Amino acid sequence: MDQKGLGITRAILFCRQLDPDQDVNRRAIEKELGSQIRFFPLPCSGRVDPLYLMRALESGADKVYLITCPEGACRHREGNLRAKKRIAYTQGLIEEIGLDRERLELIITSAGDRKTIDELTRDILAREGVTSSVNPNDADIEK
């Protein structure tokens, strides 16, 4: 299992609106990667607090992802823009303690091709270089 996940632990915070079946869809990957992955569904990505991101890092995540709806598609209008600002703020904070800002990453999904949370997660794993269980179509993640 370590090899599968490259030994990295990740926290994935995501907007629940992205995938109405997120509960079911994330289970397969949770099973595959065990403690190397933790999901935190949010009612809207704009509700993310820098404190959640810090606590996720502090509790051992090597990488924290925040996945938002496409720009302009937030149900609460500007949630994903707010998410972007909060990621930037927290990146500034971790840089102050000498951590790489890349430990926090914002992923804005593409409006053209809606994906479920398991597909989005497999795209992330593929990008990290985890080759098993990869969804072949990872081209539409915008950083």
Add this chain to the structure above:
Amino acid sequence: MITAERKPIKEIKEMLAPYRKILVVGCGSCVAECAAGGEKEVGLLSSALRMDAKASGKEIEIREMTLDRQCVYEFIDQLTEVIDQYDVVLSLACGAGVQAVAEVFPRVHILPALNTTFLGETKEAGLWVENCRGCGDCKLGVFAAVCPVTRCAKGLFNGPCGGSKTDRCEVDPDVPCAWQLIVSRLEDTGRLDLLRKVHPPADWSKQQGKGPRKIKREDQRT
């Protein structure tokens, strides 16, 4: 409210270097409103300090606490039970709060995590602006509730300097000319006649030169 900003973590770390057990104490009032020293900011700073210590192999222990107000004894007293267990208090209150805690606990080392900045208002989410310098002789009544001491870059009492352009201050075009605001508000509220009065320069003896100011009210004392 009193506004403040967090000090750079580097500076906070330098101050904390000799200590191991740290009590991080926020204030739930002014500095929480300006997102500098409330419960969330206590959490963020504590997390950052713990992660930093871990990365550098330093052993620290942090307890997070936030008082409703850090400048009032009744709230500060909540520290009495725990304060002896820590080597230092890192306070996220304004300068008044830091000193109030220090006064209550004369033997405790207490350090400021914030730079206290000004008296101001929350203009919009994430924007705080200075609008009072605490001059001790408030003239808002004659200036249509726009403070020329604070909001006019030159602190003028008897009309504009003449340099404003399209209602902006000549010193900083991002800021509206305070005198433009004063005159418009007096006009809108039918009080332009107030402008006839000539005001002497501000009496700064009410603010400065006699050490720290004090307000004492017998009716409030026990």
